[in-house]
Amino acid sequence: MRFQVRTASSFVNSSIYRLGILDGQIADVESRLGKLYDALETGEFETSDLTPRIRALMQKKEELQYAKADIEERLRHEILDTVDLNVVQHYTSDLRNLLVKSSITEQRIFLKSFVEKIEADDAKVKMYSTIPVPSDSIAQETTGVLPFVHHG
Numbered sequence: 001m002r003f004q005v006r007t008a009s010s011f012v013n014s015s016i017y018r019l020g021i022l023d024g025q026i027a028d029v030e031s032r033l034g035k036l037y038d039a040l041e042t043g044e045f046e047t048s049d050l051t052p053r054i055r056a057l058m059q060k061k062e063e064l065q066y067a068k069a070d071i072e073e074r075l076r077h078e079i080l081d082t083v084d085l086n087v088v089q090h091y092t093s094d095l096r097n098l099l100v101k102s103s104i105t106e107q108r109i110f111l112k113s114f115v116e117k118i119e120a121d122d123a124k125v126k127m128y129s130t131i132p133v134p135s136d137s138i139a140q141e142t143t144g145v146l147p148f149v150h151h152g
Contacts, residue, residue: 015071116129
C-alpha cells in the first residue's frame, strides 16, 4: 500500500504570505474609497465624475475579498487534511496485525466495513475507502462472557 504524504508547510507559509498581501491591498482600496467619499462630501467633485472610479474600486475590493476567502478556505482544508506519516504507519501496522490474526471471514467483514469500491484495469487497481481509525476511548474486553445452556 502506498500513501502520498505531502509537506504542507510550504503551502501554509505561502498562503499566509499571500493573505498578508491581500489584506494590505484591501486596506489600500478601502483607503482610496474613503478619500473618494470625502471628496464627494466636501463637494470637490461631482457624483457623476467619481461614480465610475468608486464602482471600479468596489469591484476590486470584492475580488480581493473573494480571493482572500478562497485562500483561507484552502488553507483550512490543507491544515485539516495534512497527514502525519508516523500516524499512518502506526494505523497500517495495527491494521496488518488485525488482519493477520483474523480468520478469512472476519477479514472480509472488516474490509467490507470501510472499503466502498475497487476498480481494476490492466495497469492498476484503485480502492475507494474511508480509513478505519482505532479509537482510544473504546475499552477492550479482557474476559469473555461464560457460555450458558438453556434448560427447559
